[in-house]
Amino acid sequence: MNSYARLWAADPEGWRGAGAAWGGLTGRFDRWGGELATGAGRLRGGWSGDAARAADGRLTGLRVELTSVVPALVEADQVLAELAGRLRAAKARLAAAVEAADRGGLRIDRHGRVSAAPFGALPTAQVGPAVAQVSQAVGAALAIADAADREATRRLVELAGAAGSGWSAEPPPWRPGPDAEPALVRRWWAGLTPAQRRWLVRHEPGRVGALDGVPVADRDQANRLLLADRRAELLAERGRLLTRFPRGPAEVAGLRRVAAALTGLSAxxxxxxxxxxxxxxxxxxxxxxxxRAIVALGNPDRAEHVLTYVPGMTAGLADATGELGRAGRVQARCAALAPGAETAAVLWLDYDAPDxxxxxxxxxQARDAGPALHRFQDGLRATHEGPPARQTVLGHSYGSTVVGTTARDHGLATDALVFVGSPGVGVQHAGELRVPAGQVWSSTAPDDPIRLVRPPDDLLRRAASAVPPFGPVGGLVDRPDGGLWFGRDPSDPGFGGRTFGSDRSGHTGYWEADNPALDGMARVVLGR
Known part of the structure; x- marks a missing residue:
């Protein structure tokens, strides 16, 4: 059992560093596997016969052994990173309990026992309830640490045992299709043995990594195995474009796109x-x-609060880390507001955003994205462990149109919707989005030019009236019906949603540290 003193002295970052060290070995194993493949290729070019075939088979076997270790390294990183995250949350709760004890003039000994200090600050009648409240908070923090400790131990023992024998075993032949319901996928995956799951991660990473309903940890292992292949795809495309002569505008644009994607993939x-x-x-x-990319900061399967962020126009692999940074800033603000809670933030960039x-x-493109976003959110519900998380889906700019049309047409497994800088979300009223009452939120900066985006019929009427395009814009902004390009402005009072404020920050400043919109987004994610 974790004692008060042991938890107080625990170093979550040390566990995180240990996990990262295991994960960092994957590059070395990938490099060794590549060197074996290169060497085998050279041998095939100058050696033939039975001995050559035997050597080639042995080199192939060694390469398979090396690459099969990579998922175990990733899994060790996952286990220790999640242990660190839960210890961090437990320590935050413990620190809050100590602060409450200090305010009330209470003492906590090294075993976590709470008592009244001589000449305490509380009246006698309040001492008993205060001691009970702080004791309960200390106990809750220790319980989180105990559970994290036990689970990490179990998973590492299982991982070490599997590495010794029975690491992987081929599963039955049936597989769910790529568009299968996440609940079905989750039942299929849960029915496999750990050895069968590891076989699938190793031998069918493309399938496992893309299936909504497969747990986050397993998808992460599978997709990391594909990173080298994805880079090779981009390099092959660049090679094809470079061989085309004469090189026209399409080839030049293609080369620029591939170069940007390679830079984004490296980042x-x-x-x-x-x-x-x-x-x-x-x-x-x-x-x-x-x-396209889907990346989570923190494990959504284990977090109490989960944010899914859908970016807007021009988003792609080239700037995936920049968009991920926006999700990360909301998560960081959540951690500041609720240090004892676990929040995960997901960048969902799995649609063809307009360029x-x-x-x-x-x-x-918003309608085309609907089935995938709907399925992804259902997958988060299906794979979450423990009590259901509070799920929030946030859309920015055209991403808000994606979120709104998906909620309208397919429904979204979410507890709240948030729209920032929205050109409209495909409906005229919040009630059409099929989420709990009072859980549709919006913010539009006073100087966001998205407020000038008006429906086509309105623009045509104004053009017919010869409204000067560069004249005063007050009449454009203050439309009595609150209409935008894709429906009523979700920040308009008549939309039926709720709003939070934003500074004058243009169309992309909602995530700036001093903008109240960032605090507003975080509070919605936390359910505050």
């Missing part, structure tokens, strides 16, 4: 391998088009 890989807190989990990655205004003027 994302660096974040995945960093020792930063919280740990990042890779839940999806594609390189086609502008590229140009003529695309953003249509809801086509």
């Amino acid at each position: 994302l890989t660096d974040r995945l391998s960093a020792r930063e807190t919280p740990r990042a989990y890779l839940l999806g990655l594609r390189t086609g088009g502008e590229g 140009f205004l003529h695309e953003a003027f249509r809801a086509t």
